[in-house]
Amino acid sequence: MSATEQSAPLLEASNVTIRFGGLTAVSDFNLTIRPNELVGLIGPNGAGKTTIFNMLTGVYKPTEGSIVVGGVATGAFKPYQITKLGVARTFQNIRLFKELTVLDNVKIGGHIHYVYSGASAVLHTTDFKKAEVIAEKEAMTLLEIFGLEHRAGDYARNLPYGDQRRLEIARALAARPKLLLLDEPAAGLNTGETIALMAKIHEIRDRFGLAILLIEHNMELVMGICERIFVVSYGKTIAHGTPDQIQDDPVVIEAYLGEPVPEAGS
């Protein structure tokens, strides 16, 4: 851990606050992610985890505070510009391009790397051919990693739920991110699938040299793979530390289970 602490942070959110009308959804949130880290973001329902994700990816603009990605302040950036800085994400409620093929979904994920002019596309220039060959190859490699290569030609909506979750991660990876944000990747998966997913998250982190920030309710998964964990509740960071520290933190236990009642103490 000491090695990563010295390298420049990939992402730095300082004193980030967002208000929707009178409601403060997230207040004074701080987060630093360094290269190759696996960080968890947990908290009860409605704590503001997805709102934090939406701010990090530019969907919402923070009311106060700053977010810096790779040394660039992203205050006025649109989501696609932040993606270009090397941040890719998945969604809590799967947002695949349902009426497109599995392969095209992944190719769109890598869109920023295969940009050429409309004229090149129409004239089938060398630019176009080169980019398309790379797009096809990269997309198939990613599909193979997630065991989806045999479904490349199917429409995304026809995939079973677990495959759709995997496809969303493959699509995000196609952007070749330095930081991957996973919003409840294990939601709706059964135990076997969750264990396989944990291994897969480790594998892609090592293979692509990524940092990963994930939101998850499945404590087994979070505690099992994250090196650092942030706990938020009612928009405030209530704890921050290693899995062991978090598990024993009374504030966290209270946020999840409520205040201890004396006679139920054993």
Next chain:
Amino acid sequence: MKRWWIRDLLLFILGIGVLIGLQWALQRIPINGIAYYYRILILIGINIILAVSLNIINGHAGQFSMGHAGFMAIGAYASAFLTYYYAGPYIEKLPEGTNRWILQNVFFLGALLVGGLAAAVAGYLVGLPSLRLRGDYLAIVTLGFGEIIRVLILNVEKLGAARGLSGVPAWGNFFWVFLFAWITVLVSMRLVNSSVGRAFLAVREDEIAAEAMGVDTTHYKVQAFVIGSFFAGIAGALFGHYLAYLNPSMFQFTKSFEVIAMVVLGGMGSISGSILAAVLLTFLPEGLRMIKEYIPTSSDPRMVIYSIMLIVLMLTRPQGLLGRRELWEVLARRKDSVKKETRDEDAGKLDRGDGPAVQG
């Protein structure tokens, strides 16, 4: 890899040759009433350009535009302005025996491109502010812009105002119409199979996800709009130069609706569907003419029948004739449908990995 353009260029020249041959033959077939079918053929070609270009905006990029007639009008009037006031008279003044024919067609190509570009510029100016809106709001704004364009033309004396512009050089013919129909289809097909087209589709499917994947949604929406408007302008220019007459009333919003009907009927996002529907909806009102002979009414019943057919089609196939697929995809699915369809369903039901795999 180096000479990427040779094969395409040869095919293009071959295509032009075929079109010239057809043009030559069409003018010489000794059949009574060929002129009538020739006219339908031209209108079919123009409607193919309109439907396929609107399909780029409505079907691929998913932005519901209702102003296609407006862009068509701009193309028609911009090109007619050039040929009516400049190119036409210039050619008339040429001494007998000079190669008028070549010069005329060169001028016409220039005028067509100017018409297309004028419409594309208008598309950019209209698209930039209005594409911030979605769904119904975008539809209403584009409908409004289409009408504004028409009313503007209605008030320009130089363009004939309400009288219309008669005496536009009648240079439009089968060759030019189908050359541009072919180009429109080719451009549309190649775009949709490229990163540009995939970006259009991504915007249609889910704008938020598209943005998260690094797709500049505004840029691609405007691009789709500009490309669609360009070809609408070309279609307008061809229309004006075929009829040799222009009038603002030709470009009322009902014209936009006609084109929308083609795109929706063919299946939003299906290029071959748009072509099919353009052919069908141009031919249908003509084919229904004979009905008047059997139903003795004072008015023309064919529009009623036409409407009923549209309603029935939309009730039975709301996704359009071909849905979002292309004709060849639909045909390929037909072939191995039974086997694959059941397998897909089973895979969906079993949610993968539970129980033995069902394999045909």
